[in-house]
Amino acid sequence: MLYEEKIIADWSADMYEIDETGTEDVAFMLSCLGATSKRILEIACGSGRILVPLAKTGHTVVGLDVDEAMLRKIPAKAEGLDNITWRTADAIEDDWGRGYDVVVIAGNFLMNIVSEEGPERAQQILMEKARLALKPGGMLYIDYNHTFYPEQWYVYPGERVIWQGTDNYGTTGRMLLCDSTYDAETGLIQSTRRYELETADGEKIRKEMSSVKHFVSLEQIRTWLAEEGFCIEDEYGDYAGNPIGETTGRAIICAVVMEEKK
Numbered sequence: 437m438l439y440e441e442k443i444i445a446d447w448s449a450d451m452y453e454i455d456e457t458g459t460e461d462v463a464f465m466l467s468c469l470g471a472t473s474k475r476i477l478e479i480a481c482g483s484g485r486i487l488v489p490l491a492k493t494g495h496t497v498v499g500l501d502v503d504e505a506m507l508r509k510i511p512a513k514a515e516g517l518d519n520i521t522w523r524t525a526d527a528i529e530d531d532w533g534r535g536y537d538v539v540v541i542a543g544n545f546l547m548n549i550v551s552e553e554g555p556e557r558a559q560q561i562l563m564e565k566a567r568l569a570l571k572p573g574g575m576l577y578i579d580y581n582h583t584f585y586p587e588q589w590y591v592y593p594g595e596r597v598i599w600q601g602t603d604n605y606g607t608t609g610r611m612l613l614c615d616s617t618y619d620a621e622t623g624l625i626q627s628t629r630r631y632e633l634e635t636a637d638g639e640k641i642r643k644e645m646s647s648v649k650h651f652v653s654l655e656q657i658r659t660w661l662a663e664e665g666f667c668i669e670d671e672y673g674d675y676a677g678n679p680i681g682e683t684t685g686r687a688i689i690c691a692v693v694m695e696e697k698k
C-alpha cells in the first residue's frame with residue numbers, strides 16, 4: 437500500500453469509529469436471528485461494529501474485510517471472546533467457506549462494495565457466494581439503504597462534509613462527497629470523494645477518488661435472491677419492524693436457502 441493510501445485508510449478507520457456508532461441495526465438483527473447460538477459469517481465486517489456484539493451474544497462469528505486498518509480495531513473490542521475470528525479477504529475474489537447458519541451483508545455494504553467487477557455485478561456475486569456459504573435452511577440477512585425515490589436521495593450538486601476530525605496518529609482533516617448524480621436507467625450513483633488531510637508532520641494530502649455505486653431496487657434484489665434459490669421469509673423497511681414503504685429508509689431482508697448449492 438502506498439504511504440498516502442495508508443494515511444487515508446488509517447484516518448478513515450478512526451473517523452468510522454467516531455461517527456458510525458449506531459446500535460439500532462444490530463439490536464434489530466439480533467432479534468431476527470433468534471435465541472439459539474448460530475455460526476455466522478459477516479461479509480465486510482469492518483471494525484467489528486456488528487461482528488463483536490454478535491459474538492458477545494453467544495454466536496460463533498467469522499468476519500472478513502478487505503481493509504486492514506478497519507480490522508485492526510477488532511482485537512481491543514473482542515478481548516476475552518473465543519468465539520470470534522476475522523481475516524483480510526476480498527468479498528468477491530476470495531473464498532467465504534461453507535456450512536454457515538447465517539451470512540450477514542449489512543451496514544449498507546451492498547451499496548458500498550468496491551470491486552473490479554463493477555458495483556452491480558459485484559452485488560449479484562455476493563448473492564451467489566452467500567448461497568454457496570450457507571448450509572440448507574441457512575439464512576442470508578441483508579440490510580441496506582432503500583427508497584422508492586433514489587433520484588431524490590442521491591442527486592445533489594456541490595459538496596458535503598462526511599467526516600471531519602483528527603485520528604490517533606494526529607492526522608487531521610476532512611472527507612467530502614462532491615456532485616452526486618443518479619442515473620435512473622442504470623441505477624448508478626456517481627460522485628467524487630475528496631480527502632483533505634494534514635499529517636502530524638505537517639504533510640498535506642489532497643486526493644480525489646471517483647465513486648460509482650449501484651442502487652438496488654426491491655424488485656432487483658428479490659429477483660437475484662429467487663435466481664439463487666432463496667426464499668424470502670421477512671422484509672422490513674426500518675428497525676421498528678415496519679414494512680418497506682413510501683417513507684421507510686431501508687430494506688432488511690431475511691432470505692432462507694433450502695438446498696446446499698453443488
Ligand SMILES: C[S@@+](CC[C@H](N)C(=O)[O-])C[C@H]1O[C@@H](n2cnc3c(N)ncnc32)[C@H](O)[C@@H]1O
Pocket residue numbers: 456479480481482483484485486500501502503506525526527528542543544545548549550551
Ligand atoms: C460501511 S463499512 C461497513 C462495516 C460494517 N459491516 C459495519 O456495518 O460497521 C463497509 C466495509 O466494506 C468493506 N469493503 C468494501 N469493499 C469490499 C470488498 N470487495 N471485500 C471486502 N470488504 C469490502 C470496507 O473495507 C468497509 O470496511
